[in-house]
Amino acid sequence: MPVEVIMPKVDMDMTRGRVAAWHVEEGAAVATGDPLFDIETDKAAMEVESPASGRLHHIRAAAGAEVAIGTAIAWIYAEGEAVCDPPAADTAATVPAQIGSPEDTAEPMAAQHPRPSDALSSSVEKARATPQARRLARESGLTLNVIEGSGPRGRIGGADVEAHLLRNEGAAAETTQGWQAEAGSLVVHRAGSGKRTPILLIHGFAADADGWQKLEPYLAPDHPRLKLELPGHGRSPKRPVESFRGLARMVVEAFDREDLPGAHLVGHSLGGALALALADVRPKRIASLSLLAPAGLGPEIDGRILSGVARAGRKDSLAPWLRELVHNGTLISGDYVAAAMRARQDPALRAYQRDLAETLFPDSTQSVDLLAALERLQVPTQIVWGRADRVVPWKQALRAPGRVALHLLREVGHLPQIETPEDLAPLLNNLIRLAELDRPPMTLDAKGVAL
Numbered sequence: 001m002p003v004e005v006i007m008p009k010v011d012m013d014m015t016r017g018r019v020a021a022w023h024v025e026e027g028a029a030v031a032t033g034d035p036l037f038d039i040e041t042d043k044a045a046m047e048v049e050s051p052a053s054g055r056l057h058h059i060r061a062a063a064g065a066e067v068a069i070g071t072a073i074a075w076i077y078a079e080g081e082a083v084c085d086p087p088a089a090d091t092a093a094t095v096p097a098q099i100g101s102p103e104d105t106a107e108p109m110a111a112q113h114p115r116p117s118d119a120l121s122s123s124v125e126k127a128r129a130t131p132q133a134r135r136l137a138r139e140s141g142l143t144l145n146v147i148e149g150s151g152p153r154g155r156i157g158g159a160d161v162e163a164h165l166l167r168n169e170g171a172a173a174e175t176t177q178g179w180q181a182e183a184g185s186l187v188v189h190r191a192g193s194g195k196r197t198p199i200l201l202i203h204g205f206a207a208d209a210d211g212w213q214k215l216e217p218y219l220a221p222d223h224p225r226l227k228l229e230l231p232g233h234g235r236s237p238k239r240p241v242e243s244f245r246g247l248a249r250m251v252v253e254a255f256d257r258e259d260l261p262g263a264h265l266v267g268h269s270l271g272g273a274l275a276l277a278l279a280d281v282r283p284k285r286i287a288s289l290s291l292l293a294p295a296g297l298g299p300e301i302d303g304r305i306l307s308g309v310a311r312a313g314r315k316d317s318l319a320p321w322l323r324e325l326v327h328n329g330t331l332i333s334g335d336y337v338a339a340a341m342r343a344r345q346d347p348a349l350r351a352y353q354r355d356l357a358e359t360l361f362p363d364s365t366q367s368v369d370l371l372a373a374l375e376r377l378q379v380p381t382q383i384v385w386g387r388a389d390r391v392v393p394w395k396q397a398l399r400a401p402g403r404v405a406l407h408l409l410r411e412v413g414h415l416p417q418i419e420t421p422e423d424l425a426p427l428l429n430n431l432i433r434l435a436e437l438d439r440p441p442m443t444l445d446a447k448g449v450a451l
Helices: 116-124 131-140 158-169 244-258 270-281 303-311 315-324 334-342 347-360 371-376 394-399 421-438
Strands: 003-006 016-022 035-040 045-049 054-057 065-068 072-077 094-096 188-191 199-202 225-228 263-268 286-292 381-386 405-409
Touching (some): 045 270, 131 158, 225 244, 263 421, 270 286, 286 421, 303 347, 315 334, 381 421, 394 405
Parallel strands (some): 199 263, 286 381
Antiparallel strands (some): 016 035, 016 065, 035 045, 188 225
Protein backbone atom coordinates (compact mmCIF):
# COMPACT_ATOMS: atom_id res chain seq x y z
CA MET A 1 0.00 0.00 0.00
CA PRO A 2 1.30 3.51 -0.78
CA VAL A 3 2.30 5.74 2.13
CA GLU A 4 0.37 8.99 2.51
CA VAL A 5 2.23 12.31 2.67
CA ILE A 6 0.29 14.30 5.27
CA MET A 7 0.19 18.03 5.92
CA PRO A 8 1.77 18.10 9.42
CA LYS A 9 0.86 20.19 12.42
CA VAL A 10 3.87 22.25 13.52
CA ASP A 11 2.15 24.78 15.83
CA MET A 12 -0.32 24.12 18.63
CA ASP A 13 -2.93 26.46 17.13
CA MET A 14 -2.26 25.53 13.50
CA THR A 15 -5.27 24.36 11.47
CA ARG A 16 -3.96 24.85 7.93
CA GLY A 17 -0.60 25.10 6.19
CA ARG A 18 0.43 26.62 2.87
CA VAL A 19 2.49 24.54 0.44
CA ALA A 20 5.30 26.93 -0.52
CA ALA A 21 7.24 24.71 -2.96
CA TRP A 22 7.85 21.10 -3.89
CA HIS A 23 11.44 19.81 -3.96
CA VAL A 24 10.55 16.52 -5.71
CA GLU A 25 8.91 15.95 -9.07
CA GLU A 26 6.02 13.60 -9.81
CA GLY A 27 7.35 10.07 -10.17
CA ALA A 28 10.80 10.88 -8.71
CA ALA A 29 12.53 8.53 -6.30
CA VAL A 30 12.77 9.64 -2.66
CA ALA A 31 14.34 8.21 0.48
CA THR A 32 13.09 8.46 4.03
CA GLY A 33 14.15 11.85 5.41
CA ASP A 34 14.62 13.54 2.03
CA PRO A 35 13.07 17.05 1.80
CA LEU A 36 9.72 16.81 0.02
CA PHE A 37 8.16 20.27 0.24
CA ASP A 38 8.24 23.57 2.14
CA ILE A 39 5.26 24.76 4.14
CA GLU A 40 4.40 28.15 5.61
CA THR A 41 2.18 29.07 8.53
CA ASP A 42 1.43 32.43 10.11
CA LYS A 43 4.39 31.90 12.46
CA ALA A 44 6.98 29.84 10.60
CA ALA A 45 8.26 28.20 7.47
CA MET A 46 9.78 24.75 7.46
CA GLU A 47 10.87 21.85 5.29
CA VAL A 48 8.84 18.61 5.41
CA GLU A 49 10.71 15.34 5.01
CA SER A 50 9.66 12.16 3.25
CA PRO A 51 8.01 9.62 5.59
CA ALA A 52 9.10 6.64 3.44
CA SER A 53 11.31 5.51 0.57
CA GLY A 54 9.91 4.93 -2.90
CA ARG A 55 8.49 7.11 -5.66
CA LEU A 56 6.26 10.16 -5.25
CA HIS A 57 2.89 10.14 -7.04
CA HIS A 58 -0.51 11.87 -7.00
CA ILE A 59 0.57 15.35 -5.88
CA ARG A 60 -2.71 16.95 -4.76
CA ALA A 61 -1.66 20.39 -3.52
CA ALA A 62 0.19 22.77 -5.80
CA ALA A 63 2.47 25.54 -4.56
CA GLY A 64 0.34 28.25 -2.96
CA ALA A 65 -2.41 25.89 -1.83
CA GLU A 66 -3.65 26.08 1.75
CA VAL A 67 -4.23 22.61 3.14
CA ALA A 68 -6.03 21.42 6.26
CA ILE A 69 -3.89 19.65 8.85
CA GLY A 70 -3.95 15.87 8.40
CA THR A 71 -4.84 16.02 4.71
CA ALA A 72 -3.01 13.62 2.38
CA ILE A 73 -1.41 15.69 -0.40
CA ALA A 74 0.65 12.99 -2.13
CA TRP A 75 1.47 9.29 -1.95
CA ILE A 76 4.75 7.36 -1.96
CA TYR A 77 4.83 3.95 -3.66
CA ALA A 78 7.51 1.39 -2.87
CA GLU A 79 9.89 0.51 -5.69
CA GLY A 80 8.15 -1.98 -7.98
CA GLU A 81 4.71 -1.36 -6.47
CA ALA A 82 2.00 -0.87 -9.07
CA VAL A 83 0.74 2.71 -9.22
CA CYS A 84 -3.04 2.69 -8.91
CA ASP A 85 -5.54 5.36 -9.89
CA PRO A 86 -5.29 8.62 -7.94
CA PRO A 87 -7.13 8.35 -4.60
CA ALA A 88 -10.34 10.30 -4.31
CA ALA A 89 -9.60 13.95 -3.59
CA ASP A 90 -10.84 15.55 -0.39
CA THR A 91 -12.12 18.73 -2.01
CA ALA A 92 -13.14 20.19 1.34
CA ALA A 93 -9.66 19.87 2.74
CA THR A 94 -7.61 21.94 0.32
CA VAL A 95 -8.27 25.35 -1.20
CA PRO A 96 -5.96 27.52 -3.25
CA ALA A 97 -4.57 30.54 -1.44
CA GLN A 98 -6.21 33.78 -2.57
CA ILE A 99 -4.17 35.98 -4.83
CA GLY A 100 -5.24 39.50 -5.56
CA SER A 101 -8.39 41.16 -4.29
CA PRO A 102 -10.77 39.62 -1.73
CA GLU A 103 -13.32 39.22 -4.52
CA ASP A 104 -11.08 36.72 -6.31
CA THR A 105 -12.53 33.21 -6.02
CA ALA A 106 -11.11 29.89 -7.11
CA GLU A 107 -12.31 26.43 -7.95
CA PRO A 108 -11.75 23.55 -5.53
CA MET A 109 -8.31 21.96 -5.72
CA ALA A 110 -9.58 18.77 -7.31
CA ALA A 111 -11.26 20.72 -10.10
CA GLN A 112 -8.21 22.89 -10.73
CA HIS A 113 -5.76 19.98 -10.77
CA PRO A 114 -7.53 16.82 -11.98
CA ARG A 115 -4.27 15.05 -12.90
CA PRO A 116 -0.98 14.72 -10.99
CA SER A 117 0.89 16.08 -13.99
CA ASP A 118 -1.19 19.26 -13.78
CA ALA A 119 -0.32 19.67 -10.11
CA LEU A 120 3.33 19.20 -10.93
CA SER A 121 3.37 21.79 -13.69
CA SER A 122 1.81 24.33 -11.33
CA SER A 123 4.02 23.54 -8.34
CA VAL A 124 7.46 23.23 -9.91
CA GLU A 125 6.81 25.05 -13.20
CA LYS A 126 9.70 23.05 -14.73
CA ALA A 127 12.14 25.17 -12.69
CA ARG A 128 13.80 24.98 -9.29
CA ALA A 129 12.83 28.06 -7.33
CA THR A 130 12.51 29.32 -3.78
CA PRO A 131 9.10 30.13 -2.26
CA GLN A 132 9.84 33.86 -2.47
CA ALA A 133 10.79 33.57 -6.16
CA ARG A 134 7.52 31.78 -6.94
CA ARG A 135 5.51 34.40 -5.08
CA LEU A 136 7.25 37.32 -6.81
CA ALA A 137 6.89 35.66 -10.21
CA ARG A 138 3.20 34.95 -9.60
CA GLU A 139 2.53 38.53 -8.45
CA SER A 140 4.40 39.92 -11.48
CA GLY A 141 2.81 37.59 -14.01
CA LEU A 142 6.18 36.03 -14.91
CA THR A 143 6.96 32.49 -15.98
CA LEU A 144 9.91 31.10 -14.06
CA ASN A 145 11.23 29.35 -17.16
CA VAL A 146 12.42 32.69 -18.58
CA ILE A 147 14.54 33.52 -15.50
CA GLU A 148 18.09 32.30 -14.99
CA GLY A 149 18.74 31.10 -11.44
CA SER A 150 21.92 31.92 -9.53
CA GLY A 151 21.45 29.40 -6.73
CA PRO A 152 22.69 25.81 -6.35
CA ARG A 153 21.87 23.71 -9.45
CA GLY A 154 20.32 26.77 -11.06
CA ARG A 155 17.73 27.35 -8.36
CA ILE A 156 15.91 30.65 -8.87
CA GLY A 157 15.82 33.00 -5.90
CA GLY A 158 13.82 36.12 -5.18
CA ALA A 159 16.81 38.26 -6.15
CA ASP A 160 16.86 36.61 -9.59
CA VAL A 161 13.21 37.52 -10.16
CA GLU A 162 13.80 41.08 -8.99
CA ALA A 163 16.85 41.41 -11.22
CA HIS A 164 14.83 40.19 -14.19
CA LEU A 165 12.13 42.76 -13.48
CA LEU A 166 14.70 45.55 -13.23
CA ARG A 167 16.34 44.56 -16.52
CA ASN A 168 13.00 44.66 -18.28
CA GLU A 169 11.43 47.64 -16.57
CA GLY A 170 14.45 49.89 -16.00
CA ALA A 171 15.81 51.06 -12.70
CA ALA A 172 13.50 50.78 -9.73
CA ALA A 173 11.65 53.97 -8.92
CA GLU A 174 12.85 55.87 -5.85
CA THR A 175 10.48 55.37 -2.95
CA THR A 176 8.92 58.14 -0.91
CA GLN A 177 11.06 57.02 2.05
CA GLY A 178 14.21 58.30 0.33
CA TRP A 179 15.97 55.08 -0.62
CA GLN A 180 16.05 53.18 -3.88
CA ALA A 181 15.25 49.49 -4.10
CA GLU A 182 18.14 47.33 -5.30
CA ALA A 183 18.29 43.81 -6.70
CA GLY A 184 20.89 41.21 -5.87
CA SER A 185 21.76 38.54 -3.35
CA LEU A 186 22.81 39.10 0.24
CA VAL A 187 26.58 39.29 0.68
CA VAL A 188 28.40 36.51 2.55
CA HIS A 189 32.03 37.19 3.53
CA ARG A 190 34.41 34.25 4.02
CA ALA A 191 37.29 34.22 6.47
CA GLY A 192 39.68 31.65 7.90
CA SER A 193 41.22 28.59 6.31
CA GLY A 194 39.89 25.86 8.60
CA LYS A 195 38.72 22.56 7.16
CA ARG A 196 35.88 21.75 9.58
CA THR A 197 32.18 22.61 9.55
CA PRO A 198 31.87 26.38 8.91
CA ILE A 199 30.56 28.88 11.46
CA LEU A 200 27.90 31.16 9.94
CA LEU A 201 27.62 34.52 11.73
CA ILE A 202 24.51 36.71 11.31
CA HIS A 203 24.74 40.25 12.72
CA GLY A 204 21.97 42.33 14.27
CA PHE A 205 20.06 45.43 13.23
CA ALA A 206 22.20 48.41 12.07
CA ALA A 207 25.41 46.33 12.27
CA ASP A 208 27.45 44.56 9.58
CA ALA A 209 30.11 41.87 9.15
CA ASP A 210 32.76 44.06 10.82
CA GLY A 211 30.87 43.75 14.11
CA TRP A 212 32.38 40.27 14.59
CA GLN A 213 36.02 41.41 14.42
CA LYS A 214 36.66 41.38 18.18
CA LEU A 215 35.20 37.88 18.54
CA GLU A 216 36.78 36.18 15.53
CA PRO A 217 40.34 35.76 16.92
CA TYR A 218 38.88 33.70 19.80
CA LEU A 219 36.82 31.33 17.64
CA ALA A 220 38.02 27.80 16.88
CA PRO A 221 40.62 28.26 14.11
CA ASP A 222 39.85 24.95 12.40
CA HIS A 223 36.37 26.19 11.45
CA PRO A 224 36.11 28.69 8.56
CA ARG A 225 33.81 31.66 9.14
CA LEU A 226 31.02 32.93 6.91
CA LYS A 227 29.63 36.37 7.79
CA LEU A 228 26.26 37.16 6.23
CA GLU A 229 25.18 40.79 5.84
CA LEU A 230 21.47 41.59 5.99
CA PRO A 231 19.79 43.70 3.26
CA GLY A 232 20.64 47.38 3.56
CA HIS A 233 23.58 46.56 5.85
CA GLY A 234 27.25 46.46 4.90
CA ARG A 235 27.59 45.57 1.24
CA SER A 236 24.23 43.85 0.81
CA PRO A 237 21.64 45.52 -1.46
CA LYS A 238 18.69 47.49 -0.08
CA ARG A 239 16.05 44.93 -0.98
CA PRO A 240 12.45 45.68 0.06
CA VAL A 241 11.34 43.84 3.21
CA GLU A 242 7.61 43.55 3.84
CA SER A 243 7.77 41.34 6.94
CA PHE A 244 10.07 39.25 9.11
CA ARG A 245 9.06 36.21 7.08
CA GLY A 246 10.22 37.91 3.89
CA LEU A 247 13.54 38.82 5.52
CA ALA A 248 13.98 35.24 6.73
CA ARG A 249 13.43 33.98 3.19
CA MET A 250 16.32 36.13 1.98
CA VAL A 251 18.57 34.59 4.65
CA VAL A 252 17.48 31.06 3.68
CA GLU A 253 18.22 31.87 0.03
CA ALA A 254 21.71 33.09 0.93
CA PHE A 255 22.32 29.95 2.98
CA ASP A 256 21.10 27.70 0.15
CA ARG A 257 23.29 29.58 -2.33
CA GLU A 258 26.37 28.68 -0.29
CA ASP A 259 25.33 25.02 -0.72
CA LEU A 260 26.79 23.94 2.64
CA PRO A 261 26.04 20.43 3.91
CA GLY A 262 26.16 21.85 7.42
CA ALA A 263 26.97 24.90 9.52
CA HIS A 264 27.22 26.10 13.11
CA LEU A 265 24.95 29.17 13.39
CA VAL A 266 25.69 32.19 15.57
CA GLY A 267 23.16 35.03 15.44
CA HIS A 268 22.98 38.30 17.38
CA SER A 269 19.76 40.18 18.18
CA LEU A 270 17.78 40.38 14.92
CA GLY A 271 20.38 38.02 13.49
CA GLY A 272 19.56 35.61 16.32
CA ALA A 273 15.90 35.57 15.32
CA LEU A 274 16.92 34.96 11.70
CA ALA A 275 19.34 32.20 12.71
CA LEU A 276 16.53 30.52 14.64
CA ALA A 277 14.19 30.82 11.64
CA LEU A 278 16.89 29.36 9.38
CA ALA A 279 17.47 26.42 11.75
CA ASP A 280 13.71 25.80 11.78
CA VAL A 281 13.58 25.56 7.98
CA ARG A 282 16.86 23.71 7.38
CA PRO A 283 17.24 21.60 10.57
CA LYS A 284 19.23 18.76 8.99
CA ARG A 285 21.94 21.16 7.82
CA ILE A 286 22.44 22.95 11.14
CA ALA A 287 25.06 21.45 13.47
CA SER A 288 24.52 23.86 16.39
CA LEU A 289 22.79 27.14 17.18
CA SER A 290 24.05 29.96 19.42
CA LEU A 291 21.69 32.89 19.98
CA LEU A 292 23.15 36.12 21.40
CA ALA A 293 20.49 38.38 22.94
CA PRO A 294 18.06 37.16 20.27
CA ALA A 295 14.91 38.88 19.09
CA GLY A 296 11.74 36.82 18.71
CA LEU A 297 11.24 35.52 22.25
CA GLY A 298 8.99 38.28 23.59
CA PRO A 299 7.21 41.49 22.54
CA GLU A 300 9.30 43.98 24.55
CA ILE A 301 12.11 45.94 22.90
CA ASP A 302 13.43 49.47 23.37
CA GLY A 303 12.49 51.06 20.06
CA ARG A 304 14.06 54.38 21.11
CA ILE A 305 17.53 52.90 20.85
CA LEU A 306 16.89 51.21 17.50
CA SER A 307 15.37 54.36 16.05
CA GLY A 308 18.14 56.53 17.50
CA VAL A 309 20.91 54.46 15.92
CA ALA A 310 19.11 54.25 12.57
CA ARG A 311 18.33 57.97 12.50
CA ALA A 312 21.70 59.39 13.60
CA GLY A 313 23.48 61.23 10.80
CA ARG A 314 26.47 62.62 12.74
CA LYS A 315 29.02 61.25 15.20
CA ASP A 316 27.67 63.49 17.95
CA SER A 317 24.15 62.11 17.59
CA LEU A 318 25.25 58.48 17.06
CA ALA A 319 27.58 58.17 20.07
CA PRO A 320 24.93 58.42 22.85
CA TRP A 321 22.82 55.72 21.26
CA LEU A 322 25.78 53.38 20.75
CA ARG A 323 26.60 53.73 24.45
CA GLU A 324 23.09 52.54 25.25
CA LEU A 325 24.01 49.22 23.64
CA VAL A 326 26.72 48.36 26.17
CA HIS A 327 27.05 48.19 29.95
CA ASN A 328 30.35 50.09 30.05
CA GLY A 329 30.05 53.20 27.89
CA THR A 330 33.82 53.74 27.79
CA LEU A 331 34.00 50.85 25.30
CA ILE A 332 32.43 53.21 22.75
CA SER A 333 35.52 55.24 21.96
CA GLY A 334 35.75 58.15 19.55
CA ASP A 335 37.44 55.87 17.01
CA TYR A 336 34.65 53.32 17.37
CA VAL A 337 32.00 55.98 16.76
CA ALA A 338 33.92 57.36 13.77
CA ALA A 339 34.17 53.90 12.21
CA ALA A 340 30.47 53.26 12.79
CA MET A 341 29.59 56.62 11.24
CA ARG A 342 31.73 55.96 8.15
CA ALA A 343 29.64 52.87 7.50
CA ARG A 344 26.47 54.98 7.82
CA GLN A 345 27.35 58.02 5.68
CA ASP A 346 24.79 57.16 3.00
CA PRO A 347 21.45 58.88 3.85
CA ALA A 348 19.62 56.26 1.76
CA LEU A 349 21.05 53.51 3.95
CA ARG A 350 19.84 55.28 7.09
CA ALA A 351 16.41 55.80 5.53
CA TYR A 352 16.26 52.11 4.60
CA GLN A 353 17.14 51.03 8.13
CA ARG A 354 14.55 53.38 9.63
CA ASP A 355 11.89 51.77 7.43
CA LEU A 356 13.18 48.29 8.28
CA ALA A 357 12.96 49.03 12.01
CA GLU A 358 9.36 50.19 11.62
CA THR A 359 8.51 47.06 9.61
CA LEU A 360 10.06 44.58 12.04
CA PHE A 361 9.45 46.47 15.31
CA PRO A 362 6.25 48.50 14.79
CA ASP A 363 5.40 50.80 17.69
CA SER A 364 8.55 49.57 19.51
CA THR A 365 7.21 46.02 19.66
CA GLN A 366 8.70 42.79 18.36
CA SER A 367 6.28 41.66 15.69
CA VAL A 368 7.53 38.06 15.45
CA ASP A 369 7.13 35.21 17.94
CA LEU A 370 9.64 32.37 17.46
CA LEU A 371 8.98 30.40 20.64
CA ALA A 372 7.25 27.62 18.68
CA ALA A 373 10.27 27.34 16.39
CA LEU A 374 12.55 27.15 19.43
CA GLU A 375 10.40 24.35 20.86
CA ARG A 376 10.73 22.36 17.62
CA LEU A 377 14.53 22.51 17.47
CA GLN A 378 16.46 19.31 18.04
CA VAL A 379 19.97 20.66 17.37
CA PRO A 380 22.29 21.65 20.26
CA THR A 381 21.20 25.19 21.14
CA GLN A 382 22.29 27.84 23.63
CA ILE A 383 21.25 31.40 24.49
CA VAL A 384 23.81 33.92 25.72
CA TRP A 385 22.52 37.21 27.15
CA GLY A 386 23.91 40.17 29.05
CA ARG A 387 22.09 40.94 32.29
CA ALA A 388 22.58 44.66 31.62
CA ASP A 389 20.93 44.55 28.18
CA ARG A 390 18.83 47.72 27.74
CA VAL A 391 17.58 46.87 24.23
CA VAL A 392 15.93 43.47 24.73
CA PRO A 393 15.08 42.21 28.26
CA TRP A 394 17.19 39.17 29.12
CA LYS A 395 14.30 37.57 31.02
CA GLN A 396 12.75 36.69 27.66
CA ALA A 397 15.34 33.87 27.62
CA LEU A 398 13.43 32.20 30.47
CA ARG A 399 10.70 31.31 27.98
CA ALA A 400 13.03 28.89 26.20
CA PRO A 401 12.54 25.11 26.69
CA GLY A 402 14.70 23.40 29.30
CA ARG A 403 16.93 21.61 26.77
CA VAL A 404 18.27 25.00 25.59
CA ALA A 405 21.37 26.01 27.54
CA LEU A 406 21.24 29.52 29.02
CA HIS A 407 24.26 31.69 29.89
CA LEU A 408 23.68 35.06 31.58
CA LEU A 409 26.68 37.40 31.60
CA ARG A 410 27.04 39.94 34.40
CA GLU A 411 27.94 43.55 33.60
CA VAL A 412 27.35 42.94 29.88
CA GLY A 413 24.81 44.77 27.72
CA HIS A 414 23.40 44.01 24.28
CA LEU A 415 26.75 43.38 22.54
CA PRO A 416 28.54 40.43 24.22
CA GLN A 417 30.61 39.83 21.07
CA ILE A 418 32.13 43.31 21.54
CA GLU A 419 31.97 43.74 25.33
CA THR A 420 33.41 40.38 26.38
CA PRO A 421 34.57 38.30 23.38
CA GLU A 422 37.09 36.40 25.51
CA ASP A 423 34.25 35.08 27.71
CA LEU A 424 31.77 34.53 24.89
CA ALA A 425 34.05 32.55 22.57
CA PRO A 426 34.58 29.56 24.94
CA LEU A 427 30.80 29.15 25.17
CA LEU A 428 30.50 29.10 21.38
CA ASN A 429 33.50 26.81 20.90
CA ASN A 430 32.30 24.36 23.56
CA LEU A 431 28.88 23.98 21.94
CA ILE A 432 30.52 23.44 18.54
CA ARG A 433 32.80 20.79 20.01
CA LEU A 434 29.93 19.01 21.78
CA ALA A 435 27.75 19.14 18.67
CA GLU A 436 30.44 17.46 16.59
CA LEU A 437 30.70 14.63 19.09
CA ASP A 438 27.12 13.70 18.15
CA ARG A 439 27.61 13.84 14.37
CA PRO A 440 30.59 13.34 12.04
CA PRO A 441 32.26 16.73 11.50
CA MET A 442 32.23 18.06 7.97
CA THR A 443 35.68 18.43 6.40
CA LEU A 444 36.39 20.87 3.58
CA ASP A 445 38.96 20.71 0.81
CA ALA A 446 41.21 23.60 -0.22
CA LYS A 447 38.36 25.21 -2.18
CA GLY A 448 35.91 25.02 0.69
CA VAL A 449 33.99 22.06 -0.77
CA ALA A 450 32.81 19.33 1.60
CA LEU A 451 34.78 16.08 1.36
